Amino acid sequence: MLKAVFSAIASALKSFGRMFGRIATAPFRMLDGVLGGGGPDVPPAPEVSAEADDVPRVAPDHKRLYEQLPLDVMQWCCDSLVAGEQASMPPKMPRSIAAWLNGLTRDECIALACADRISVSDHIRCYDLVAGVRSVQPLDRLEWPPEPGLAPDQGSGGFLSVLADAGTATWSAAGPAP
Structure with a gap:
C-alpha cells in the first residue's frame, strides 16, 4: 500500500x-x-508516454546471492586452511563478509569448512550460528601463527637401510651362516 x-x-x-x-x-x-x-533534417524528439x-520495476532476486555466498565463504575457508594463511578475497565478496572473514581464526575456518551450506547461510544471516564461530561483524585482521611442523618419522630406516643390512648377513637355505 x-x-x-x-x-x-x-x-x-x-x-x-x-x-x-x-x-x-x-x-x-x-x-x-x-x-x-x-529543419526537416532533424527528427523530433520521441514523446514519452x-x-x-x-511500469513496475522488478526487484532483483537475491536467491542466487544467498545460495552462492555460503559456498564462497566455505571455499575461502578451505583455501585459507590449505595455504596455512588467509587467502585472498573473491572479487564479489561483500565488504561486511570480507571484514568478518579477515578476523577468523584457524579453528573458526575449520568449523565453517566442515559445516553444510544451509548452516553457513544461516550463520551469515545471523539466524542460527555455527558452533565455535563468532557472528558476522567487522573484526580486526588476524595473522595466523605458523602451524607447528610435524616431527620426522623416527621409525624404520627405510628401504635402503633394510637392503644394506641384508647385504651384510649371509643367508642360506638352512639358515644364517655360523
Missing part, C-alpha cells in the same frame, strides 16, 4: 518535471523556428 502511494507521488513529480521543462524551453523552441533552425512511468 505504502509502495503504491510513493509510486504515485514519484509519477506525479516526473509528470510535473516534464511539463515544467516544456514550458521553460518554449521560448527557445519558438526562437529556433523563427530563425529557421531545426505517461504510461512509461507506471
Whole structure:
C-alpha cells in the first residue's frame, strides 16, 4: 500500500518535471523556428508516454546471492586452511563478509569448512550460528601463527637401510651362516 502511494507521488513529480521543462524551453523552441533552425533534417524528439512511468520495476532476486555466498565463504575457508594463511578475497565478496572473514581464526575456518551450506547461510544471516564461530561483524585482521611442523618419522630406516643390512648377513637355505 505504502509502495503504491510513493509510486504515485514519484509519477506525479516526473509528470510535473516534464511539463515544467516544456514550458521553460518554449521560448527557445519558438526562437529556433523563427530563425529557421531545426529543419526537416532533424527528427523530433520521441514523446514519452505517461504510461512509461507506471511500469513496475522488478526487484532483483537475491536467491542466487544467498545460495552462492555460503559456498564462497566455505571455499575461502578451505583455501585459507590449505595455504596455512588467509587467502585472498573473491572479487564479489561483500565488504561486511570480507571484514568478518579477515578476523577468523584457524579453528573458526575449520568449523565453517566442515559445516553444510544451509548452516553457513544461516550463520551469515545471523539466524542460527555455527558452533565455535563468532557472528558476522567487522573484526580486526588476524595473522595466523605458523602451524607447528610435524616431527620426522623416527621409525624404520627405510628401504635402503633394510637392503644394506641384508647385504651384510649371509643367508642360506638352512639358515644364517655360523
